[in-house]
Amino acid sequence: MSTDLVIAYIGGGSRGWAWTLMSDLAMEGALRGVVRLYDIDRQAAETNARIGNALLSRPDVVGKWHYEVADDLKSALRGADFVIASILPGTFAEMASDVHAPEQYGIYQSVGDTTGPGGVLRALRTIPMYEVIGNAIRDYCPGAWVINYTNPMALCVRTLYEVFPGVKAIGCCHEVFGTRTLLAAMVRERLGGAGVRGAQDDVPGADAATMQDIEVNVLGVNHFTWLDKASYGTIDLFPHYRAFVEEHFESGYEGTESESWLNSYFASGERVKFDLFRRYALIAAAGDRHLAEFMPGRMYLRDPETVRSWKFTLTPVSWRVENVENLKQRAARYASGAENFALKPSGEEGVKLIKALCGLGSFVTNVNLPNRGQIKGLPESSVVETNALFARDSVRPVHAGRLPPQVEQLVAPHAIAQDTILRAAMARDAWAAFPAFLGDPLMTAVPADVEALYATMLEATAKYLPDYAL
Amino acid sequence: MSTDLVIAYIGGGSRGWAWTLMSDLAMEGALRGVVRLYDIDRQAAETNARIGNALLSRPDVVGKWHYEVADDLKSALRGADFVIASILPGTFAEMASDVHAPEQYGIYQSVGDTTGPGGVLRALRTIPMYEVIGNAIRDYCPGAWVINYTNPMALCVRTLYEVFPGVKAIGCCHEVFGTRTLLAAMVRERLGGAGVRGAQDDVPGADAATMQDIEVNVLGVNHFTWLDKASYGTIDLFPHYRAFVEEHFESGYEGTESESWLNSYFASGERVKFDLFRRYALIAAAGDRHLAEFMPGRMYLRDPETVRSWKFTLTPVSWRVENVENLKQRAARYASGAENFALKPSGEEGVKLIKALCGLGSFVTNVNLPNRGQIKGLPESSVVETNALFARDSVRPVHAGRLPPQVEQLVAPHAIAQDTILRAAMARDAWAAFPAFLGDPLMTAVPADVEALYATMLEATAKYLPDYAL
Amino acid sequence: MSTDLVIAYIGGGSRGWAWTLMSDLAMEGALRGVVRLYDIDRQAAETNARIGNALLSRPDVVGKWHYEVADDLKSALRGADFVIASILPGTFAEMASDVHAPEQYGIYQSVGDTTGPGGVLRALRTIPMYEVIGNAIRDYCPGAWVINYTNPMALCVRTLYEVFPGVKAIGCCHEVFGTRTLLAAMVRERLGGAGVRGAQDDVPGADAATMQDIEVNVLGVNHFTWLDKASYGTIDLFPHYRAFVEEHFESGYEGTESESWLNSYFASGERVKFDLFRRYALIAAAGDRHLAEFMPGRMYLRDPETVRSWKFTLTPVSWRVENVENLKQRAARYASGAENFALKPSGEEGVKLIKALCGLGSFVTNVNLPNRGQIKGLPESSVVETNALFARDSVRPVHAGRLPPQVEQLVAPHAIAQDTILRAAMARDAWAAFPAFLGDPLMTAVPADVEALYATMLEATAKYLPDYAL
């Protein structure tokens, strides 16, 4: 299987996850096969196919893959062993409304693609698309493993299971890696100088600790995940994190990103994460800009000034528009050979877990799956994020236990809101999702204003809600 | 058993539930025995004993009971068949802080004894008291049935089960009766004129429908209960309620109370209830002043003006102080014989369920019990309110099903907050309950203010938190 | 609804349940409408229609119903409010094999229609028929309440839910009534002489106690149900039953049947029930001939002599053949008017629960439903028997709790075997059910013999397994 793989890539014109995959596949010698790129922007897929196929002849490429452009979903999926889904639901025009429309009512969002008002609207657009994808998987490749990267993660994965209960779908996200990276930085800072040595021969000493050396137990929903256990070798990291937080709480900590939060829409000073630890005693494990969106609006996203004081940023959609233009030009340079497509390990685990599912090395990592009891206290069937054991043709959740009540109280409403939004979207009844919109913790407006905002936002995305009752 | 009963009444100096019980017992001929009144205000208990014993010789009294004053909890409980608990945890001084202290931060509470900031503080005071009660029940009357009326209801009942898992405790509340009374009024108004006849010989026609004729399925937590099914004989009341709500939404409906909401701290125009139906499609089944407190502060309790527009009232503690003085004087008149203690059916079910537990007539009614699956989707062990079958020495929940997600999202956080508060109180760590305080939907203040408020409120009730770390 | 009802009767040619229903409907004045009789023996349905319609003009009939013969399932079901299903799956020829074929291997069955080798074979025949019925209900009357009387009860009900999860189906059985009748006889015998009076005005004294006066908590699977609580008014019946069992264990007790077990294939001396109480400490609540079949073959059904010593009987299929001939002749006499169709209360609850579902009187009784937690410790989804609250358009299980482990160990394997048989039947793979056949507690033969027996029995019923792989 591992030498004759078919990967269907939905959203194959992507200039983010797709390039990451190409690079990681190229550096992995144990797998080979075909990647079928499918994208509604066919030209983007074609460009990526050119980029990918150019790798075949490069001497530094050990993983040999052919890239094809698929005409439609059916021809992409038929007989696929793996399906990767990473799409932009709608365009940046819709996303601009998702993120910025609420600002007129004083509601600020740092991302706007997962939760909060933007998350609700994006979900309404996305769920019907994922119904189509789920049905097509059932029809054309029911045994394939499906790896989703699209947000809103939990609802994308949930929709697949809803329309095709036999689907073998998982949702993958690198946010927890970011927090493990932060913990590794903390280990280097606090223990490295003390000369703490690696616990095993194959584990580096504390002064060289990396994300891989940090073991954690993960519980939560995507982008609002928590750690109730974190270790570096024999060392419990919680006491160290407590001291670390106290030390850096006021000033923030910027050791893990190449850029300061002042210059980057993705970096942060980790102050939200630190505050959550002080208040709730668990380590929140996602970027601050995600975490802040799950908390009451009066806490971290009250207004731009408050956001600045917590040392993270609001990512404007205008930046995304600009960024994609830059990437398009880079894609053209890659495709023409004007720029070399550099191979470097991405830090993502997509290829590693494809290997594991092929039988080439079991391992444990965090993943989004329907709750079958891996987290007690969150609703069965809601899609949750925990560790899971990846092995040949199987992903089995590891029992994560239960969140302490002070955190469960924060997470559970978001898990339940998945149900409200899912049912509304599957019934194509936009206002049936309004209770989730009205009740979101970010929402600070009075009901009449919330209704007006919702109507406005529905209107702005109406093109992508064709068969909805609005 | 039914002719030699021992009832221990904790809080037996009560001038509310105690008088109701005396009256109902006096009118029920199938039971007799002794009621042991225990109260930290011994004089109040003595007055009540005098009132109760005076009934023995009255010819209109068919239920013959002796009333005794117990010196302490132990002598009240030893060998009791039933325990009734209805206490005021602390005094009105503490309650004044619970209810009114948050107002300086713009947080208004209509009751302040169940949820919201006042509910948290009251729970911190009450849980240690219920630990004492639960331990004493285990030691002195482990087989007794315990009927709790004290608020916060869910946490009182929960604490009893926590300290003595074998306890046979239930929590009884009349709020659902109030909504069934409203539905009966609706039946009379909408169907009575149409000449709809009773479904059975023993059921009155629609023009004479009463609360007892309305059958409902109950789900929720105390004071935030919901109905997903309501019937009058063969008739589904949901379509009628929909029309009824539309008709009365703007003006409110005042048919079920003897007084207008303008003159009463307990009556309402039911507008909150109507709004909840329009938004969430289930019938909320408690008084509006309770319901409003479980919802986001920006909705119904934004400020006194908003409260008025929803046609309910904020019950000031000053009124309670005044009212209790009146009742004390009335108690004195009762005890001295200056005023006749009138017997009239209370509409409460305490005596009816004592009968059922004795084996004198099984029936189904709503009650608060730990969740053993009677409501799917709310945490196991949290105390929830559903129907239950009462029979000889048994109370068995009826499967209530699951709340739809748009309502579950509202209810679940309150059920989870029980855990946070319970653990904090049992650990005597007041600040461990702060996340529940901070995250309560009524809370609209920024974290720094919330901290200041919490500190102030803890201070105001410190006398009743003697062994807490504050 | 209650005056314009449509009842579809599948197996409407029945001379047992159908006549009971006719009689009970005729005596109930609150309901009227049409009963559509559908039977593959059309002539039997026509005879019943004649019998039923003749009642219309009788002055002693207060419940007026029209009886129609339906041409097919679709026309029987379309628009029905209630569906009653009581069919004979196959003929007595197949049943003769079910019951008697195992005897050559020393395996005796007293009924052979629910469990044991006969039960497995009957289930294989019946499940495909119930798939057809379930699909037709989904298509033609999805909102109807479905009352099943066919055995194997649990698997019939389970199949309906399997093919149409939205079905509102319940399984009704009178076996528990029989045990309540026995307990009433015990009350009369042991307490009647002592002058124990009824607990309430409307409850008769102990000397006149009837089945209705006995309240019980029911747990188990159909025909293998157990009581862990039984009351007569204020009296716990367990101590009395213990004494009663000790008194009558050796000789047996025959007070509840009109005939002695020596002369009847249905009566018994209750000795199996008494032995089960002595061994397992709960009251088994079904006829002894059913109970015996769920226990290891070496206990009560070892051989005919053992059966006699336990004072119950093996019901031969030859008797059923003879009996049905007698009933056919009686049916002809009823239809021609040669014999009067006598009205007498059947003791069955079918009509009472139709009334309750219409909204004409809620009550609690035992019923078979998929396990949604009403019995802890038995598999979710297996069909179990407990009390339930019947009300307008709803049947809600009452929490029955959990069987003690010594009984759960007996019951659980039967509940699990439902799964094995169901999956095998739905896959039309007869040998996939063989593990249930081999592992049945009645089975005492060595594997090679069990295989031979299974092959023989499949052959004998092959006509009714047309699309099976055998």
Place this chain on the structure above:
Amino acid sequence: MSTDLVIAYIGGGSRGWAWTLMSDLAMEGALRGVVRLYDIDRQAAETNARIGNALLSRPDVVGKWHYEVADDLKSALRGADFVIASILPGTFAEMASDVHAPEQYGIYQSVGDTTGPGGVLRALRTIPMYEVIGNAIRDYCPGAWVINYTNPMALCVRTLYEVFPGVKAIGCCHEVFGTRTLLAAMVRERLGGAGVRGAQDDVPGADAATMQDIEVNVLGVNHFTWLDKASYGTIDLFPHYRAFVEEHFESGYEGTESESWLNSYFASGERVKFDLFRRYALIAAAGDRHLAEFMPGRMYLRDPETVRSWKFTLTPVSWRVENVENLKQRAARYASGAENFALKPSGEEGVKLIKALCGLGSFVTNVNLPNRGQIKGLPESSVVETNALFARDSVRPVHAGRLPPQVEQLVAPHAIAQDTILRAAMARDAWAAFPAFLGDPLMTAVPADVEALYATMLEATAKYLPDYAL
């Protein structure tokens, strides 16, 4: 922690598991500390201490441990980091009754220490001992990890959790390793010749496959465990196992043991395992002599001739008596230095999982733990065997899924019987366990004989049931 460990060994005079541990510790350089040996046979513990301490000075020993003899449980446990429990409950005299007394009723047992009549009696003896151990752990080392090797495994572990719910206890057993070893032999036989290469560089080719290369999903109860998934690298082993079973079914397969089943009480021809696969379609994963005991007596243990035909053996207790004498002599030789204590990898994982719990290398292996949902369909709280993730101070079950019903029907009654036996033993009421004894699948006798047998066996072990009502 890993360099200053305290291991308390209860049953430290053991000549099996203790020597294995000594050897494995001696070969592991990452750990060191003290092992406290506690045994009621103090001399045996002292001999082992001498053997262990002699290792300290050996140059081939990299793991340096001091061995001490503890005077009592308290001094063994106080402050321990790990507790190992491997005791013989009672003596071989009691075990002789357990195993052989039933033979007079035609009931044969191949081991007699886990299930069947012998298993019940042994459990009655053992549970009170484990209550003592559990209470002592709670009092003296509540944070220690407890590794149990004593049988009956499930009930030993269960008892610890029952008396001390906070205990961190696991049950370890090598039976699954044996089946993985068989699968490795199959891989070598069937795939090795075909030149199948290892999936990864660090995985050997098929001709050199070992147990470690076989990955499985484990479900069941100890000694009655099943695999529903088995892989060698990218290869699904189920089709290969099917062919392998067909090939070897008649003759049996003896490739995995050093001795033939004819000469060894532990080896087998795997025919029971093969038959179970043919009948139930899962791979049973324990030695045949264990598996056979969980199945109906008429299948594999009908009589010694049947046992021989299935190519396994009945282990007589006389052999154990003889064997222990040999081991005692060897112990003396080791202690005196007359014989060299050879170091060789045991294939056991005890030391590996101690390392993992210290933080020195996470891994996944099978283990016995209370069911928290890791196996659906088996009772919550019963101790079950599945894979789990071992990491620093944590053991988290991996979701194993659910047994198919034909296997669940076999396993569930054993899991439920744990409850019956546990409650009986904790209540010191021996006859309360009789239903488990009577209903065991091995039991083929009629009830009167079963009662006589039980009485006899209780008598034989009465010395070890001092505070029981017999």
